Amino acid sequence: MIENRPFLNILTHLVMILGIVMIAFPIWITFVAASHDPIRMTQVPLPLLPGDQFFTNMKNTLFGRGLSGTEIAPVWLMMLNSLVMALSIAIGKIVISLLSAFAIVYFRFPFRMGFFWLIFITLMLPVEVRILPTFQVVADLGLLNSYTGLSLPLIASATATFMFRQVFLTIPDEMLESARIDGAGPMRFFWDILIPLSRTNIAALFVILFIYGWNQYLWPLLITTDTSMTTIVMSIKQMLESAEQSPEWNIIMMTALLAMLPPILVVVFMQKLFVKGLTETDK
Amino acid sequence: MAELILKDLHKSYGSTEVLHGVSGDIADGEFVVIVGPSGCGKSTLLRMIAGLEGITSGEVRIGGRVVNDLEPAERDIAMVFQNYALYPHMSVRQNMAYGLKIRGLPKAEIERRVNEAADILEIRQYLDRKPRQLSGGQRQRVAMGRAIVREPEVFLFDEPLSNLDAKLRVQMRLEIRKLQERLGVTSVYVTHDQVEAMTLGDRLMVLNAGHVEQFGTPLELYERPASVFVAGFIGSPAMNFLPAEGIEGGLLRLESGATLPGARGAGPVTLGMRPEHLIADSEGPIRIRVSVLEQLGSNTLVHGTLEGTEREMVASLPGIHQIPEGEVLGFLIRSDELHQFDAATGKRL
Numbered sequence: 001m002i003e004n005r006p007f008l009n010i011l012t013h014l015v016m017i018l019g020i021v022m023i024a025f026p027i028w029i030t031f032v033a034a035s036h037d038p039i040r041m042t043q044v045p046l047p048l049l050p051g052d053q054f055f056t057n058m059k060n061t062l063f064g065r066g067l068s069g070t071e072i073a074p075v076w077l078m079m080l081n082s083l084v085m086a087l088s089i090a091i092g093k094i095v096i097s098l099l100s101a102f103a104i105v106y107f108r109f110p111f112r113m114g115f116f117w118l119i120f121i122t123l124m125l126p127v128e129v130r131i132l133p134t135f136q137v138v139a140d141l142g143l144l145n146s147y148t149g150l151s152l153p154l155i156a157s158a159t160a161t162f163m164f165r166q167v168f169l170t171i172p173d174e175m176l177e178s179a180r181i182d183g184a185g186p187m188r189f190f191w192d193i194l195i196p197l198s199r200t201n202i203a204a205l206f207v208i209l210f211i212y213g214w215n216q217y218l219w220p221l222l223i224t225t226d227t228s229m230t231t232i233v234m235s236i237k238q239m240l241e242s243a244e245q246s247p248e249w250n251i252i253m254m255t256a257l258l259a260m261l262p263p264i265l266v267v268v269f270m271q272k273l274f275v276k277g278l279t280e281t282d283k
Numbered sequence: 284m285a286e287l288i289l290k291d292l293h294k295s296y297g298s299t300e301v302l303h304g305v306s307g308d309i310a311d312g313e314f315v316v317i318v319g320p321s322g323c324g325k326s327t328l329l330r331m332i333a334g335l336e337g338i339t340s341g342e343v344r345i346g347g348r349v350v351n352d353l354e355p356a357e358r359d360i361a362m363v364f365q366n367y368a369l370y371p372h373m374s375v376r377q378n379m380a381y382g383l384k385i386r387g388l389p390k391a392e393i394e395r396r397v398n399e400a401a402d403i404l405e406i407r408q409y410l411d412r413k414p415r416q417l418s419g420g421q422r423q424r425v426a427m428g429r430a431i432v433r434e435p436e437v438f439l440f441d442e443p444l445s446n447l448d449a450k451l452r453v454q455m456r457l458e459i460r461k462l463q464e465r466l467g468v469t470s471v472y473v474t475h476d477q478v479e480a481m482t483l484g485d486r487l488m489v490l491n492a493g494h495v496e497q498f499g500t501p502l503e504l505y506e507r508p509a510s511v512f513v514a515g516f517i518g519s520p521a522m523n524f525l526p527a528e529g530i531e532g533g534l535l536r537l538e539s540g541a542t543l544p545g546a547r548g549a550g551p552v553t554l555g556m557r558p559e560h561l562i563a564d565s566e567g568p569i570r571i572r573v574s575v576l577e578q579l580g581s582n583t584l585v586h587g588t589l590e591g592t593e594r595e596m597v598a599s600l601p602g603i604h605q606i607p608e609g610e611v612l613g614f615l616i617r618s619d620e621l622h623q624f625d626a627a628t629g630k631r632l
């Protein structure tokens with residue numbers, strides 16, 4: 001549809017720019033706040049232009065005592081915790097889902113449909129719904145304040161299992177048959193044929209799951225009591241509450257900026273793989 | 284080098300039986316084509332030989348060894364699929380080498396075999412490409428290359444040419460035949476194309492609804508078809524079938540009332556006459572009222588009906604003829620070229 005009405009053109013652009021400003025402005029404010037010294041952030045009017053304290057703030061936030069007068073872990077440690085958690089969840093979910101989809105699609109075992117439905121039912125049971133029993137189990141296993149406790153309960157994934165099931169179903173049967181004639185056993189077929197053929201789906205899922213893992217809030221809040229195990233997303237909220245005096249906005253905003261960074265990096269980095277993969281696939 | 288023996292093979296899916304006892308001995312180095320209409324069980328039979336489909340009952344022997352319970356990889360076979368089934372993420376070289384790598388052959392040996400097969404098939408310059416960068420014909424060659432490098436006892440082909448255009452199909456057909464003769468490997472080839480079957484096979488196994496109708500050389504099938512089904516399936520244009528009755532004096536009476544000599548029994552029979560065996564003769568007993576002519580240059584196909592009936596018939600006359608529509612032509616047929624079948628069972632008399 002090609003229309004050439006200048007008024008409409010201007011209007012659509014205005015709406016678009018408005019949308020961008022609405023999304024970008026808070027991020028800009030975060031950036032500005034993260035670049036001033038703490039004193040400036042308590043004075044009205046709040047600054048709209050960046051100050052010169054950005055790197056000092058970054059250094060203090062990452063390695064320093066962070067907020068004065070609190071016992072919060074340094075932000076680099078929180079980032080590390082978040083990273084370990086997000087990676088474990090993303091990789092764990094992908095590995096488990098690949099294997100279970102492989103079993104469901106390619107093997108005939110007793111109660112196959114039963115297992116299929118069991119997995120299906122877990123779709124209706126995200127962590128938030130089963131949080132109390134799950135907490136009990138994790139506590140009984142002595143997994144509080146551990147990476148395992150942070151990630152393991154979030155790893156089972158019906159959605160990813162279904163997605164890989166769909167992917168495997170699109171791979172023609174002849175692929176399996178010629179692999180059998182070539183003498184490839186089941187695991188060999190899985191490694192040499194299925195995984196490479198699902199490469200782009202794995203990458204796509206990794207991006208989504210990494211962000212899902214990184215943004216976990218409720219679960220880490222519940223099971224970590226030790227400050228050395230806190231994740232960065234939950235710590236932002238804690239920083240607001242735990243400050244005795246007025247909040248140190250420069251540090252808090254710097255933390256927020258740092259928390260945004262890894263998901264952005266993952267998206268930017270994986271995007272290339274997406275496009276490459278998407279233009280390459282043919283099954 | 285191995286012979287392939289099929290002994291009373293049955294296949295059922297649940298309660299429906301799709302193969303009802305298929306037997307046949309295929310000699311070492313022989314090229315056998317399994318041919319039949321869609322859904323008659325050709326692919327099923329081939330896949331049972333390959334080990335991709337379970338055997339309900341019966342026996343498959345390759346080189347004297349019963350292979351019923353062996354995995355496909357242990358049967359020493361190679362198979363070429365209709366859609367090639369190349370691994371899309373591997374280069375041509377890797378596709379061809381994959382099976383050898385799994386078998387644990389030394390690198391140098393794999394390299395040698397792949398290069399040798401690539402030379403035979405003239406795909407050397409494509410070795411580092413991915414399958415999607417190849418044309419259909421080239422993919423077909425790669426699929427054959429993958430079969431050759433295994434140096435198997437038996438080649439199995441399931442309609443390998445049906446995705447190619449007509450011209451390429453004829454060319455590849457010849458190449459497959461030459462290749463098979465050169466390598467001398469026992470081969471089983473499935474197709475529903477009777478021309479492909481006739482030109483490729485040392486022997487043809489004609490399958491109909493899970494039964495073997497006839498197993499013989501192309502000429503045997505053409506000259507002495509064992510049933511109405513085989514007679515109608517082999518030969519182009521297809522054979523004419525006319526109902527007739529054996530009467531006293533060893534004569535056959537057609538629906539038109541005309542009689543032919545040479546009855547092999549009394550009662551109702553089905554007569555089979557190939558269009559190219561009908562000889563024009565003004566006195567001939569088989570009288571055809573012409574409706575349409577098809578000029579093929581080297582010969583003329585005369586379509587019409589048996590005079591006095593609605594029975595469609597085709598005759599093939601050598602050379603070019605101009606015959607007005609509605610004219611009645613007479614034809615003769617030599618009694619050794621007149622096929623007679625039991626009207627009830629369709630079996631040859």
Ligand SMILES: Nc1ncnc2c1ncn2[C@@H]1O[C@H](COP(=O)(O)OP(=O)(O)OP(=O)(O)O)[C@@H](O)[C@H]1O
Nearest residue numbers: 296301319320321322323324325326327328474475
């Ligand atoms: N998995 C299955 N379950 C039930 N019936 C099947 C199955 N596979 C094949 N059949 C039936 O077996 C019969 C033979 O199938 P097959 O694929 O061998 O036919 P074909 O001769 O190769 O036909 P085509 O020329 O169309 O490939 C068909 O009637 C088909 O419906």
Ligand SMILES: [Mg+2]
Nearest residue numbers: 325326327442
């Ligand atoms: Mg078939």
